[in-house]
Every structure is written in C-alpha cells, then in structure tokens.
Amino acid sequence: MVADALPVRYSQTTITELMIPAYANFGGKIHGGILLSLMDKVAYACASKHAGTYCVTVTVNRVEFLQPVEVGELVSMHASVNYVGNTSLIVGIRVEAMNVKTNTIKHTNSSFFTMVAKGEDDKPTPVPKLILENKEDVKRFIESMHMKQIIGSVRKQMDDARSHIDVERASELLKNERCILRF
Numbered sequence: 001m002v003a004d005a006l007p008v009r010y011s012q013t014t015i016t017e018l019m020i021p022a023y024a025n026f027g028g029k030i031h032g033g034i035l036l037s038l039m040d041k042v043a044y045a046c047a048s049k050h051a052g053t054y055c056v057t058v059t060v061n062r063v064e065f066l067q068p069v070e071v072g073e074l075v076s077m078h079a080s081v082n083y084v085g086n087t088s089l090i091v092g093i094r095v096e097a098m099n100v101k102t103n104t105i106k107h108t109n110s111s112f113f114t115m116v117a118k119g120e121d122d123k124p125t126p127v128p129k130l131i132l133e134n135k136e137d138v139k140r141f142i143e144s145m146h147m148k149q150i151i152g153s154v155r156k157q158m159d160d161a162r163s164h165i166d167v168e169r170a171s172e173l174l175k176n177e178r179c180i181l182r183f
C-alpha cells in the first residue's frame with residue numbers, strides 16, 4: 001500500500017563506490033559518464049523508495065563537474081527527494097569524493113534528477129506528498145519549485161530562438177565568433 005505522505009528522511013539514500021582504474025580515462029581521471037550512471041542509480045533508489053513504485057528518469061539538470069575525481073577515491077552520492085509534484089519527483093544529489101590517505105573530501109557536483117513514478121500499467125502514477133520537517137527541507141522544496149518554473153521558461157525561449165534562426169544573416173550574427181563560413 002502506498003503511503004499518503006512521507007518525510008524526506010524516509011527515502012534519503014547514500015551510495016559509496018571505490019573508483020577503480022576501469023572507470024578512468026587516459027589521464028587517470030574518472031569518466032563523467034561513470035559518475036552520471038551512479039547518480040542515476042541513487043536517484044532511482046531514492047525516488048522509488050518515496051514513490052513505493054518503479055520510477056523513470058525524465059530530465060537531469062545542472063551537471064557541472066567542478067573538480068576531477070581520481071582513481072582510488074571513494075565517491076559518495078547523497079540523494080534526497082527535494083520536491084514532489086503529482087507523479088514527478090525532483091531528487092537532489094550531492095557528490096563527494098574522499099581521498100582516504102589524506103582524509104580529505106571534495107564536493108564535485110550537485111545535480112537534480114526529475115523522476116516520474118510509473119504504475120503497473122506503465123503510466124505515470126501519483127506519489128505520496130512530502131513531509132518537510134526542517135528549514136533545510138523547506139528551502140530545498142522551494143528552490144526546486146523555482147527551478148522547475150525557470151527551466152520551463154528557458155525551454156520555451158530555446159524553442160522560440162531555434163525556430164527563429166535566420167541562416168541568411170549568418171555572416172552578421174557570427175562576425176565575432178571563432179568560426180569560418182565556407183558556403
């Protein structure tokens with residue numbers, strides 16, 4: 001039976017994984033795709049715990065790798081449901097990499113995954129309300145609410161800009177850019 005409402009702490013999830021050489025590029029840094037895959041897993045675990053059902057990833061926002069992750073570091077992904085809509089959830093993920101030798105922890109990125117809960121019929125299904133128990137929970141909920149509105153309006157502006165690109169004015173539009181027109 002799916003609950004009517006659940007606190008943020010009910011579904012908070014952390015996964016920690018050792019960064020092995022197979023995850024690294026030729027420079028010894030961990031591939032961004034490896035981190036994204038782990039983030040997707042923790043987002044799923046967190047969202048499905050809250051929803052009480054299977055969830056799918058719809059969008060991923062703010063993926064900026066601020067610092068490289070090295071082989072041998074322990075990467076921890078801390079996930080929380082920041083916001084719920086009717087059938088969607090926004091999961092915030094904080095990624096930290098620990099160097100066990102120096103006992104230092106660096107924050108590599110914070111990203112937001114929008115997940116949608118699916119029912120037995122594979123259609124979006126309502127999720128429990130979110131119980132906000134402290135100021136941090138409230139702050140994150142409001143932040144995600146704003147983020148959702150801003151992303152919606154940016155998407156509209158991008159669609160509008162794309163439909164109004166005038167290739168005939170390319171030489172004027174691109175005169176200060178680092179490209180060469182050869183057609």
Ligand SMILES: CC(C)(COP(=O)(O)OP(=O)(O)OC[C@H]1O[C@@H](n2cnc3c(N)ncnc32)[C@H](O)[C@@H]1OP(=O)(O)O)[C@@H](O)C(=O)NCCC(=O)NCCS
Pocket residue numbers: 056057058059084085086087088089114116124
């Ligand atoms: C996401 C998906 C469930 C939306 O289905 P839909 O029939 O369009 O459903 P709805 O329009 O009713 O939207 C359902 C929810 O998704 C949200 N949503 C849909 N598209 C979205 C987008 N691009 N960004 C953010 N939220 C989105 C809606 O706002 C709605 O949220 P709410 O119920 O909290 O208000 C469907 O497109 C899907 O299954 N996509 C594939 C997801 C997947 O397989 N991911 C794995 C990666 S391959």
